[in-house]
Amino acid sequence: MIGRALDDSLCKPCREELHLDSTSAPRAVAVISAPAQPHTATPTPVEETTPRAxxxxxxxxxxxxxxxxxxxxxxxxxxxxxxxxVA
Structure with a gap:
């Protein structure tokens, strides 16, 4: 590694991506809420106590x-x- 990579430990594509993200205007993000799900009882895992034949x-x-x-x-x-x- 030489040059700026020694300073910030980033390769050129990563540095450019970081630079573009820091200089660009903040993006508007739409938040969409998930549909309400009815609360159901959590299923209990089925455990077999005896081995099956x-x-x-x-x-x-x-x-x-x-x-x-x-x-x-x-x-x-x-x-x-x-x-x-198979046979």
């Missing part, structure tokens, strides 16, 4: 593994499902 099947028996968060299946059955879609 996988809905997949191991042969004729239901799977006993824990389902992935926000999913119906465990990791193994998710992989099988994705592999079935």
């Amino acid at each position: 996988c809905q997949g099947r191991e042969g004729d028996a239901p799977c006993t593994r824990e389902a992935l968060p926000l999913r119906k299946f465990c990791r193994r059955h998710m992989v099988q499902q994705i592999a079935g879609v």
Whole structure:
């Protein structure tokens, strides 16, 4: 860095932008209020206390593994499902 950049630590485009903003006339800004929203009760987050069981099947028996968060299946059955879609 040389010259004025050492004084104000600004590059030429930033310095020009700062200079234009400081010398220009103040701009009129219209303030638009947001429409009034009815106040509703804040929703409480749903937390599961017990792990959900996988809905997949191991042969004729239901799977006993824990389902992935926000999913119906465990990791193994998710992989099988994705592999079935790709294949």
